[in-house]
Amino acid sequence: MYTREVRLSGHIIDSLILPNTLDLIMDMGGDFKILEFEVGKLKVDTSHAIIQVEAPNKILLGEILDELSEIGALVIEIKDVKLLRSENDKTLPADFYSTTHHPTQIRYNGEWVVVENIEMDCMIVVDSENERAFCEPIGRIRKGDLIVVGREGVQVLPPARPRGKQGVFEFMSSEASSEKPIKSIIANIASEIKEVKKRGGKIAIVSGPAVVHTGSGSILANMIKEGYIDLIFAGNALATHDIESALYGTSLGMDVITGEAVTRGHRNHIYAINEINKAGSIKAAVENGLLDNGIMYECVKNNIPFVLAGSIRDDGPLPDVITDVIEAQDEMRKHVHGVDMVIMISTMLHSIATGNMLPSHVKSICVDINPATVTKLSDRGSAQVVGIVTDVGTFLPVLYNELKSD
Structure with a gap:
């Protein structure tokens, strides 16, 4: 038998690292001996184990060690x-x-x-x-x-x-479900946001156009204005419909207050794109007074960076949209490192893209009416994401009220 020793350290019992290590060795056709095992007795104490990994040949041993390294095992030699x-x-x-x-x-x-x-x-x-x-x-x-x-x-x-309890992030390992106490989870998220901002951390929003469609665009704009949000990732649609709402009071031709269809309102988002094209950029439209409210307006007025990544289905797009996807990735990477929390709202592709770029220590929340969006994030490896299955029109008003409460 070929052998190597590996060390596990940390909360290896509560995090299931130890049982996962032993299962992995056995499932791959190897064997093990636990040479040392020290269990932390208090909640703040860590545990330590030294395990001898055995395999019938060098190739299999190497493969086992490769897989163990992915879950935190360190080869002692x-x-x-x-x-x-x-x-x-x-x-x-x-x-x-x-x-x-x-x-x-x-x-x-x-x-x-x-x-x-x-x-x-x-x-x-x-x-x-x-x-x-x-x-x-x-x-x-x-x-x-x-x-x-x-x-x-x-x-x-x-x-x-x-x-011990870890607030809202206790839910990080549970499956996406609408059958959760949404209000209490949102209250915990608000507390996390306040804590992040208190220590000078940065919070990013990844958002789809449903924020505007549901009439919650003004709430997100207020969160930007009041300093809760430090970065926006989105596509052409969010910016376009936000600007449509600011200029014409509609989103996809629907009145954002009454929810009623506006005559020939389906053209309004194209009119909005045309007005920004004439101005030259979103920033120029703010500076010349054309755009005086909304999400993009608050980003410009408060120097909040935004990255608008294009897609094949975009109308226009707006002049600020990055249509080269690799260039858009690079621009997102410039901003994403150093972010402490990310809230992803009603946008599957942008959420998955951002999740793939995030280090695992970044606290992340994904809000979507479709459980598949949250599940896809977890399946792609972003297991640190807290999933909330609800309508964004419900989520943002409750979150904002919790942020404003003492």
């Missing part, structure tokens, strides 16, 4: 990472390491180096001159880049689940 150079732009060496969204370190020249800008489904590129490591998507790989291959010398640190 630490070696430096293996590096190979990319032979061409956007190409990778064989057996390249593909990242998770958990905090990651690599062993380089005998020292642990933090991988910067961690993101799932990317590669680790090493700057040998400055002894730094970066997370890069395949599209950014350039000929000659030093790429981490294999899993030797890579340490993944998945978030632990401490013992």
